[in-house]
Amino acid sequence: xxxxxxxxxxxxxxxxxxxxxxxxxxxxxxxxxxxxxxxxxxxxxxxxxxxxxxxxxxxxxxxxxxxxxxxxxxxxxxxxxxxxxxxxxxxxxxxxxxxxxxxxxxxxxxxxxxxxxxxxxxxxxxxxxxxxxxxxxxxxxxxxxxxxxxxxxxxxxxxxxxxxxxxxxxxxxxxxxxxxxxxxxxxxxxxxxxxxxxxxxxxxxxxxxxxxxxxxxxxxxxxxxxxxxxxxxxxxxxxxxxxxxxxxxxx
Numbered sequence: 001x002x003x004x005x006x007x008x009x010x011x012x013x014x015x016x017x018x019x020x021x022x023x024x025x026x027x028x029x030x031x032x033x034x035x036x037x038x039x040x041x042x043x044x045x046x047x048x049x050x051x052x053x054x055x056x057x058x059x060x061x062x063x064x065x066x067x068x069x070x071x072x073x074x075x076x077x078x079x080x081x082x083x084x085x086x087x088x089x090x091x092x093x094x095x096x097x098x099x100x101x102x103x104x105x106x107x108x109x110x111x112x113x114x115x116x117x118x119x120x121x122x123x124x125x126x127x128x129x130x131x132x133x134x135x136x137x138x139x140x141x142x143x144x145x146x147x148x149x150x151x152x153x154x155x156x157x158x159x160x161x162x163x164x165x166x167x168x169x170x171x172x173x174x175x176x177x178x179x180x181x182x183x184x185x186x187x188x189x190x191x192x193x194x195x196x197x198x199x200x201x202x203x204x205x206x207x208x209x210x211x212x213x214x215x216x217x218x219x220x221x222x223x224x225x226x227x228x229x230x231x232x233x234x235x236x237x238x239x240x241x242x243x244x245x246x247x248x249x250x251x
Contacts, residue, residue: 003108005115011087012115024122026150029078033063033206039085040208042233043067043074045201052077054084054093060207061085067201069097072153072192079113087112099159114160118150127166138166140175144183151192154179204233 013023019032033041038060046053046066051073053064063081065074077095084093088105096102099110126149130142138146138161147157158172167175175182180193195201209230216226227239 005111008108008111009115009120011083012112012119015082015086015116016119024119026122027117029075029082029117029151033078033082036085036206038207039063040204040206041065041078043196043201043203044234049097050094051097052081052095054081054088054095056085056091060211062208066097067203068195070153070193070195072147072151072156073097074196075151076113076117076153076156079116080109082116083109083112099155110159114156117152118157118160123150123160123164127164137171140182141186143175144186144188148183148188148192154193202234204235208233209235209238 016023016027019035021027021032030041033039040060040062042062042064044064044066045068046064047068051066051069053062055062055064063078063085065077065081067074069077076099080095081093084090084095084105088109090105093105093109095106095109100107123146126146127138130138130145143154143157143161147154150157154176158167158175161167162169162172180190183193184190212221212226212229212233215221216223221229230236230238
């Protein structure tokens with residue numbers, strides 16, 4: 001049986017608090033995920049139909065994010081996978097690109113992710129401030145403002161606004177076109193609506209990198225093996241250096 005929205009909101013609040021955040025502010029979901037103990041995060045192009053994957057083990061866990069999708073979608077995917085990490089008893093979860101479809105667990109994870117990134121109170125208050133009167137309909141300009149504030153994809157926000165009866169399906173459908181232009185024409189950065197650059201689509205962070213470093217420092221593996229482990233995790237920047245760092249400025 002699908003958990004009710006109140007129960008999923010409570011779970012989202014509990015994870016926010018566990019990760020050191022308040023109940024309403026926009027969050028940097030990746031920064032929070034990097035702080036989770038014994039979690040490795042892998043960014044990898046997973047094709048057109050999979051948004052992410054969560055694999056749980058006895059001593060460590062792995063979350064994979066489809067890096068070929070837009071940044072906004074990747075943020076939602078990370079929030080979705082955190083539901084599987086903390087609340088799903090299954091050891092492996094492979095997640096679809098589409099939001100709000102699939103098994104009960106997938107729909108629960110989507111609702112949890114929406115609440116984690118866009119807390120109900122915060123979203124409601126923002127909409128009230130935007131509207132001149134309760135009967136006003138949201139414009140595409142106002143939708144852009146909301147998605148930029150919370151850092152979510154257009155798809156994720158439209159699904160939520162339909163659920164909250166702030167948009168009809170017909171209104172939402174008209175806002176699915178010219179997404180990047182609609183943000184750029186209002187002066188917003190379009191990074192949220194694009195995938196990361198090709199050279200950043202293969203990356204590993206978190207526990208795996210920490211463990212490789214610890215093993216090397218403790219003399220358990222050679223320098224060559226350490227570099228091999230880093231390269232297998234797509235972290236050539238830690239082996240050969242990153243060209244972007246040559247102009248690094250300490251401020």
